[in-house]
Amino acid sequence: MKKAVLIPLFFGLLAAAFSLEVNRTEISPTSGAPVIEFINYTGPQSVVNTAAEIRAIGSGMGSVIRPAALSGTPRETGDGEKYRIIHAVDPSAASGFDADILILGPQAGVDHIDNIHRILSAYLSSAYGYSESDSSTLAVFITAYNAVNRGKIDFFRSRYKQAVLGWLEPAKVGIALKYDEWPGNTQLVVPLSEPRLAGTLSSIDTSAISSPEVVSKMREDDGAGIDDRKKLADIKEKEADQAASRATESQKASADAKKAESDKKTEAAEAKKEAGAAVKEAEKARSEAEANPGDEAARQKAEDAEKKAQQQTAEAEKKEEELAQIQQEITKKEEESAKDQTLADKKESESRTDKKEVAADEQKAEDARKEEEKRQNEAALSSAEPAWTLRLTDDAALLSELVQINLVDGKILKTSPVNSIRGRTIYDTGTHLVAIAGKKSGSGAIRLVLIDPKSLEMAKQGEDPIAEQSVLVKGGNDWYAVIEGESGNFVVGRFDQELAVKAKSAVQVNPATAIVVTPRGLLVQNKEGGIRLLRATDLVDQSR
Known part of the structure; x- marks a missing residue:
């Protein structure tokens, strides 16, 4: 039940006395599970905020977090009493999710799930560059993900890094179903992909927020979450394209680096060779100087040779360091290319599977709609x-x-x-x-x-061709019509209830003749224009 234009943000002290709104667009029951519905406050408000003002809460926090998100460093911002974001990341940890955590403080006035969507959506757009449409879709799945896993601290412990877990509290993690349990008791966890993907369509881990547990609940909603699932499948498809492009770029960068590596290897080998020769020359000059202690020229030559050897040795070491950096870059680009290609393949597969499931659910919905329409039509017919x-x-x-x-x-x-x-x-x-x-x-x-x-x-x-101008006449339990013969002649035919021909007249008739049933037989007009009387049973001419 979406609201337009002005959306209530704060709820008054008498909230419980007024009507509640149930939002069924997120998730609904699975077998053996309690009904999952967001219950929103819809009574009078002490303060009314526009949608733009509500989105500004999220976009403001996102603009602060964005530099930290792009650099892969922890950061937090916001008001601990109202709305706060924790950007909890640890690039040194090898496994587990980093996360952004939206905390609703005790003074947070949000009391409608649409407004949480607005805050989240604006935050994702500001922090990671998502379009408004994509961020709105992600916000729906993020709230569903957090509702499904409300209070399941072991679930989060098995999937997230310690940098995230240090902030989470079992009684607060996720989101409750009723608006008056949100303030001071909500930690919305947003699973992040690896830091290098910040600012891309893969900033948020779409696989995590669309897990089978989440989607299975969305599928049992009246609308099966079809529109949002379609949109997420499209996001995944775009993720796949973007990841494939990055993989191609990394492969190209690796190829360019390998060319540079070849040149640098030659340079390093030459520098090493020259440094080795300079060292030998310095050793020889030093030996000659030591053999002639009073020879000032020999001493000076030895010093010059040692300086040259040091310089060339340093140059050779520099070339080796540059070579090592190039090789590290090659390794990095090859690893990134492999990761991005794997991600592209994964997202493409998920998108394809998601679209098939959505199509199947759409067909089920269409079948159900048709069945209901049929039922209603039959009910209308019966009455x-x-x-x-x-x-x-x-x-x-x-x-x-x-x-x-x-x-x-x-x-x-x-x-x-x-x-x-x-x-x-x-x-x-x-x-x-x-x-x-x-x-x-x-x-x-x-x-x-x-x-x-x-x-x-x-x-x-029936099997017999009927004349275009033929009339259809009932006589007793039989039907009479004009049959068109293969030669273009027309005769009267008598048909039973199954349309099988039982008799044909010998008299050829006008194809448009009237057929009049009388107690003595059928009156018809022959092709010459005369009126003939045919026996009703065998259509024999009875005229005299």
Whole structure:
């Protein structure tokens, strides 16, 4: 139940005396689990804040945390009495999640889950650069994640670093279901990916916040959380693309570094060789100077040689250090490329799986909608006073469709898919409706048809081609119509209740002839224009 424009932020002292709002868009019950619903306050307010003012709480804290997030250093900001963010990270710890922790202090006035979403969303946009749409989606999953794991300190201990756990309290971790339990008792934990991904679409670990436990609860909501799950699958797809691009860039950087490594190896080897030669030359000069203590020139030569050896040795060491740095960079880029490719593959797989599950749930919802619509239609039919009529679909050819009308209110209850009934004539046998239908175009044909009175679908068609201008006449338990022969001749046919032909006249008739049932037989017009009397049973000409 989303609010627009002005959103209440603070609740008054008499909150419990006023109405509550249940927010079912997050998560709902799983088998054997209690119902999980966010209950929001909706009564009078002492202070009313706009959505922009509420978002400003999150964006303000995000702008403070952003430099620390990008550098991978711990930081905290906010008012401990109201809203506070702890950016708890430890790059030295090899395993476990870092986290941002949104703490609602005892004076926090937020009393609607939508407002927590706004604060979180604005924070994620400001701290990590997420778009408003993406951050809003993440905020929904983060609150669901924290509701599912409310008070489960062992869950957090098994997944988070000590830098995070040092802040968490068993009675406060996660988020309660009712607004009046939020102030002073809420620690919303936001799982972060590794620090190097801060500022990317992978800043928040989307796999963690969309765990099977979270999604399974969202799937049992009335709307199955479909819209939010679709949006998160799209975020994961974008994560995959972004990670794949980083992997490609790292591979290119590694390739460039390897080229530089080759050149640096040559330089280092040459410098080492020159330093070795200079050392030998210095050793030789020193030996000569020591052999001639009074030779000032020999002494000076020895000193110059030693200085040169020291300089070249230092240069060789510098080249070795530069080579080692390049090699470290190669290793780093290759590791980052491998990590990003693994991340890309993981997110692509998750996105694909998520979309399949969403599609399946959408189909279930559509099937349920259709089933409910069918049930309602059947209920309407059962309480209606139905009547059949024909509605023209082709004025020129006089083709019609069968519709069922509720005589109580005049509304159309059902329309038959058979839309080529001819002659504006249809009969009700009690079990079926009988008519001539069809068109002579393409693969179309004109036949006698039986129509199911409930579904209004064609239940059966006759085998004999019927003339386009033929009338349909009932006589006793039989049906009479004009049959078109292969040679273009037309005769009268007698059909039983299953549309099987039982007799054909020898007399050739006008295809548009009237067929009049009399006690003595059928009166028809032959092709020459004369009126003939046919016996009703075998259609033998009885005219004299």
